[in-house]
Amino acid sequence: MSGVRVLVGTRKGGFILTSDARRARWEVSGPHFGGWEIYHMKGSPADPNRLYASQSSGWFGQLMQRSNDGGKTWEPVGNKFVYDGVAGTHQWYDGTPHPWEFKRVWHLEPSPTDADTVYAGVEDAALFRTTDAGQTWHELPGLRRHGSGSAWSPGAGGLCLHTIVLDPTNTDRIVVAISAAGAFRTDDGGENWRPINHGLRSEGIPNPTAEVGHCVHRIARHPSRPGVLFMQKHWDVMRSDDGGDSWREVSGNLPTDFGFVIDVHAHEPQTIYVVPIKSDSEHYPPDGKLRVYRSRTGGQEWEALTNGLPQRDCYVNVLRDAMSVDSLDPCGVYFGTTGGQVYGSADAGDNWTPIVRDLPAVISVEVQTVPPSLAGV
């Protein structure tokens, strides 16, 4: 029987929630790195006890942390992120050129096969990689230099590379997403990149169907179907069946097609989850009701999942990296809110329970399904 380890990044530290496969009783450890923003923590699929964390603060900048024992102890590793060559400029909010400046690491994506290799998505938008367990980080500069980089402009949260999708069947193929530039793909391991935004429509940019400039919030895929991508865009839930070459809208009957998270059931590649959020600028659930929406058809037809979630007076947000699934059967689904709750469902979303209610605002949630000895249960 396996256990579950939920890695929660918050505005004021990291927390690790552990349970056995019943997912009914939880132990909470933390705060780790109390007082620091933990944008993301993620474990290596190749070694579940190897964890990486992005630790940052407005005072002291970016730190990176590594654990070799499932989060019991941590050690700081390399925090030097230097753009390759002349950094150049992107567009600022007012349309003027603005120098590329490193601010923080938003997202970490460990290699599925090598515990020492991790990709990091950073602000200002770029993709970095370590192959020595975090001691040194090197940019894959082809992304910024493919041609459109000088035209990228930041979203409200900054010019951040927040999504990295690795292809388990093709190590040369990587999809990334940048707010507010769009989605990009390499098919040669990061040397060459191209925008993959055909089919996206964003009314907030001068040319709604432009090649770049779209505010993509999140992309998810099921490992068994790496060519099928699901996207939550600033507005619109989108789907691609050709690895991102083209997209079509699958928002269907959602109460609002705005949101941040999107994720895929561990065992049903056509079952996907979103949390609709009211916008512009409100960024809380419509009608004060926190509802996860599930589609069992890969989009278009959606059902509201409400059992155990607050259905009145709820005005929290669910940020882009704050949903994850475990690989138990039935599949567990987890998400965290800016109100500090982490909700879990041990039955694929039918019923929800708050695992913790009063953490700092949650930025990210990642889940590891591990042997019970590693989960500490």
Next chain:
Amino acid sequence: MAASFGEPRRSFSGGGIRVVLPAHLRTLAKVGDEVSVHVERQVTLGSVLDALEARYPVLQGTIRDHITLRRRPYVRFYACEEDLSHEPPDTPLPEAVVTGAEPFLVVGAMAGG
């Protein structure tokens, strides 16, 4: 190597430049209230920070930018009740800091939520 360093200590007993770090950086560097660094060349803002970062590499990038070596916006440098934050790196530190009578303070600005 331009500098050699004493061990971190909670109370200074002479022999080096006393440096007080903000709480989060003490935790990060695994040191107490105060550390002491020896600087073989002229004791300036820059040379003390160079010595501090050489002794505690984990602090690299947290007080100054890795590349530009510019002070982070929410970090301040104080000594002898003077704000040295806006002074250039080659600014000599006060004699009382050089002799160890007074500490050099690295301060996290009171800001944010």
